[in-house]
Amino acid sequence: MVYLTRIEHFNAAHRLYNPDWSAEKNEEVFGKCANHNWHGHNFELYVTIKGDPDPDTGFIFDAKRLSTIVKERVIDKLDHRNLNLDVDFMLGKRCSIENLVVGIWQELAPALPAHVKLHCLKLVETPKIYVEYYG
Amino acid sequence: MSKRVAVYRKEHFNAAHRLFRPDLSAQENDRLFGKCALPNYHGHNYELIVKVTGEPDPITGYVVDMKWISDLVQEKIIERFDHRNLNLDTQEFKALNPTAENIAIVIYDLLRPHVLAQHDLQIRLYETPRNFVEYPA
Numbered sequence: 001m002v003y004l005t006r007i008e009h010f011n012a013a014h015r016l017y018n019p020d021w022s023a024e025k026n027e028e029v030f031g032k033c034a035n036h037n038w039h040g041h042n043f044e045l046y047v048t049i050k051g052d053p054d055p056d057t058g059f060i061f062d063a064k065r066l067s068t069i070v071k072e073r074v075i076d077k078l079d080h081r082n083l084n085l086d087v088d089f090m091l092g093k094r095c096s097i098e099n100l101v102v103g104i105w106q107e108l109a110p111a112l113p114a115h116v117k118l119h120c121l122k123l124v125e126t127p128k129i130y131v132e133y134y135g
Numbered sequence: 136m137s138k139r140v141a142v143y144r145k146e147h148f149n150a151a152h153r154l155f156r157p158d159l160s161a162q163e164n165d166r167l168f169g170k171c172a173l174p175n176y177h178g179h180n181y182e183l184i185v186k187v188t189g190e191p192d193p194i195t196g197y198v199v200d201m202k203w204i205s206d207l208v209q210e211k212i213i214e215r216f217d218h219r220n221l222n223l224d225t226q227e228f229k230a231l232n233p234t235a236e237n238i239a240i241v242i243y244d245l246l247r248p249h250v251l252a253q254h255d256l257q258i259r260l261y262e263t264p265r266n267f268v269e270y271p272a
Contacts, residue, residue, distance in 0.1 A: 011263065035219060038176050039149055040151040041178055079177075126147070
């Protein structure tokens with residue numbers, strides 16, 4: 001079993017807030033991240049698949065094809081967007097990276113060929129904060 | 136022989152922004168700025184590197200105290216821009232497109248009055264890991 005990781009980038013605006021709470025409660029829980037007019041990040045997405053190398057190609061899966069699928073299924077929806085307003089699979093959700101990584105998994109996993117097993121998504125929000133999700 | 140040394144302090148902020156000109160049509164903004172003009176904003180992690188050049192002080196051995204630069208940048212820059220929308224939340228970009236170029240010039244102008252006259256100041260600003268600007272060039 002070999003693990004292959006492809007790294008993609010996107011940048012986006014977002015805001016952490018709960019619409020059921022008052023402005024004061026949002027400020028108390030989310031601090032600056034609740035800023036009404038959004039803030040933003042450069043996000044890095046690490047997509048790790050696992051499998052045995054194909055005897056003919058030596059690949060688990062063509063990394064270029066993996067990149068194309070990730071771009072078409074998620075990066076095109078996220079890049080230069082507002083995560084709260086513009087992204088169909090995040091509508092109605094809290095736009096934390098925890099929820100975002102789960103949303104990306106749900107978009108991506110069904111789009112991969114049956115023999116390609118998604119192992120892990122790592123989503124980096126800042127140089128000091130990232131999440132990992134294993135499905 | 137000159138004993139001038141450059142010292143660098145790296146700081147970080149993140150912000151939302153949008154590149155567009157309100158006096159131009161949506162089509163023209165799209166042509167000039169592409170996805171960066173999208174109406175609901177996007178954002179970046181900005182890496183700011185402040186460079187101060189001068190001769191080390193004979194008493195301290197410092198060009199400037201790094202803690203002093205850090206405190207200055209926190210007070211003048213980070214508190215102003217961090218977790219903000221540069222277009223909507225700041226005075227500096229009410230009528231100025233918040234490109235990396237313009238942000239670097241604004242940061243320089245905010246810091247320059249606080250740096251000693253005999254010291255040179257230069258700003259390097261990373262908008263993404265691969266796009267960065269320097270001012271003065």
